[in-house]
Amino acid sequence: MASPLKCDLCDNQATVHLTQIVSQKVHKVDLCEACAQAKGVTDPGGFSLADLLLKASLNPEPSAASGLRCEQCGFVPEEFKKTGRFGCPACYEALTGMIDPMLENMHKGTAHVGKVPEHAMERKQLEDRLTTLETDLKGAIDAERYEDAAKFRDEISQVREEAGMAKATSI
């Protein structure tokens, strides 16, 4: 027998089930009587429903979340269940497996098409370039291709200089 649905906000059995279609997507929320009362869901004029549905979409799939951890800040998915917030920007990459399914129901799309911060992109490009060059350098040294290695080393210092300039303007 299937176990009874649990309330999205506490662990009691859910007896109030709401379905709403927002922007052509079906949103469902299951609540126990007490939480439904507290959130004003039973009040016909209540407009907290949209906020509630949005929060419900923050419930991660338990299977997708298991074993993940952000190396940068030590954040684990269990904490997200409590607060609905992540630990640091790097969490988004570390916990992709848990985040991607969540986004489907949350937003209009799953990819950003809006404004792009010019400086952040420049800085990121320089960093990426640096990482590639360092790998190339190591490869060249390992293979004893010293002429190539010298070339990569020069390039690295050049990129570092550029990055340094970018940093100098950023305080």
Add this chain to the structure above:
Amino acid sequence: MPAPIEKLLSAPAELTDNRASKCPVVLMTRIRLARNLANHRFPGRADDSERAEIFARCRDSLATTPGLKRSFSVTMDELDEQQRQLLVERHLVSRELADSKAGAGAIINRDQSISVMVNEEDHLRIQVLRTGFQLKKAWNTIDALDSALESSLNYAFSSKLGYLTACPTNLGTGMRASAMMHLPALVIVGHMEKVVRAVNQLGMVVRGLFGEGSDASGSIFQISNQTTLGETELVIVKRLQSVLKSIVEHELNARDRLLENSPGKLPDKIGRAFGILKHGHLISSSEAMNLLSLVRLGVDLGYFPEEQRLAVDRLFIEAQPGHILHRSGRPELESEERDQLRAEKLRSEFANFTPPNYDSVGLN
């Protein structure tokens, strides 16, 4: 009280003193952008020293940003509860920021049309406020401010997910655009529920005056976009703009219908509201909101001179509990004393009000 906050409170402000763009139905427009610094933990997870470091860095960058020169910088721990409440009532900081711990603060420009909260849910919550219906202008202002700020702050950004925010509901643009709508006729005819549902279907959310969980006293509703990822800022702003325009139309139609079907109803409500504001001795804050709301409706209908709309909008803020307490100069007030002082303030304001003239032709 420290000097900066007193200076801020007495300076002429966009919401209470800008006469130019006041209009019927839309009280104010607001856009906020959520931004975070790369390589730092989000405020909810950062320790006190990291939060302090984030605050200092953001404050320094903000101080040199065009549009924010000579702005006020306040941290929450240097203010008492009363002063924090004043900032909340002026829509300059959120309740969440006011209740936050070390390193939480705000940088607010002279006319209080720009406020940047630091260490709220995200490192930065940039906010632009405009009185009246000015979404496009607010977007242009905040877009330029954000770009200028970005040259000195390293934002956390992913090309796939956009601006990275503490809560995934703000990913992508990190933008929430909203308008405060004054919808008394839709409330009176009982159509608000229908409006809320229709607005939800279009991906917009309806809240009370002070955001999530607040009530809709004064028939004032905040309507904003719900989703932030998968569309450009301009597409979101344009859709919101068209939704708001159609709500304005519905409200104006509801007013027309009320005047046609029961011609005495609105003038009666408005006249009574004016009487209580002019002669009452105990007025609670939510009653004040409802009465002021009716007087604003009276201005829209042409019963009161157009100039008085500014005074009503100012009183929406100055009749709030924190402002009444601040005006009394006392550290705290019993709720009855507060209602008495509120009524006193309203009586003195309404003593100079031109009484309603029900023969004049309304805007509708």
